[in-house]
Amino acid sequence: MLIATRGIVFRTIKYSESSIIADIYTEARGLQSYYINGIRSEKAKLKAGLFQPMSLLEIVAYAREDKSLNRIREARLTYAYQSIPFDVRKGAIVLFMAEVVRKTIREIEPNPELFAFLMDTLLFLDQTQERFYNVHLWFLVRLSGYLGFLPGGDFLPESPCFNLKEGAFCSRQPSDPWILEEEPSSLLYRLLEQDCPLAQTIPLTRSQRQHLLNQILEYYRLHMDHLPDIQSHTILHEIF
Secondary structure (H helix, E strand, O other), rough: OOEEEEEEEEEEEEEOOOOEEEEEOOOEEEEEEEEEOOOOOOOOOOHHHOOOOOOOOEEEEEEOOOOOOOOOOOEEEEOOOOOOHHHHHHHHHHHHHHHHHHOOOOOOOOOHHHHHHHHHHHHHHHHOOOOOHHHHHHHHHHHHHHHHHOOOOEEEOOOOOOEEEOEEOOOOOOOOOOEHHHHHHHHHHHHHOOOOHHHHOOOOOOOHHHHHHHHHHEEEHHHOOOOOHHHHHHHHHHHO
16 A cells, blocks of 8 residues: 655664665654665665655655555655755754654654644744744753643742652742752743744743753653653754
8 A cells, every 4th residue: 555645754774785764754654664775876766865854755655554664655855944954053953853753752653733743843943034042942842742741730929840750830849859940940831831933032041041951851851761862962052
């Protein structure tokens, strides 16, 4: 059986001298792995450049239920990035996002809302000409909801802190090592409540942005079993 679907490339790995295996998050079937034969040869019908991390594709692929590795018959770009390949800051955010999604999204069932969230975030980042330095923070906070551990509660005078382990805003508990102080808790809540464009207007210093990123990643580690270390955030620290 053949299916036609949009997809977002999470990663590719080399397979033999001229072939690759691509992990693609598809709109129709969730996360799928595809074997693409001879893609690095001169006569290849599909070009390796199509399968860069977070490329947005339209694919026609075989879909056999008895196989965990199927083949792609056709592929083309759904959207060609206009600014991400030429802006080192946007490129760093995309590489970070690519690492996060390939280490956290595991479902092989379709999730149209998650697919739309990923695509919309990438399109915003590529198309915006305004500030975008908080995209990765907003992305992490909102992605947690699709993964099943969206922060709960409200930032209020009686609950001005966020408990990383409990996943909710709470009263002050100075002796608890998982409690975020009031300032980063307030910033976390603003990221949670605002849409992506408005979240970019939140004023953050370099140290605030770095601290909040580290704490959100710790939140992920607390709520996802066997989560591999996220490495590319160190690049973001350097760039921002």
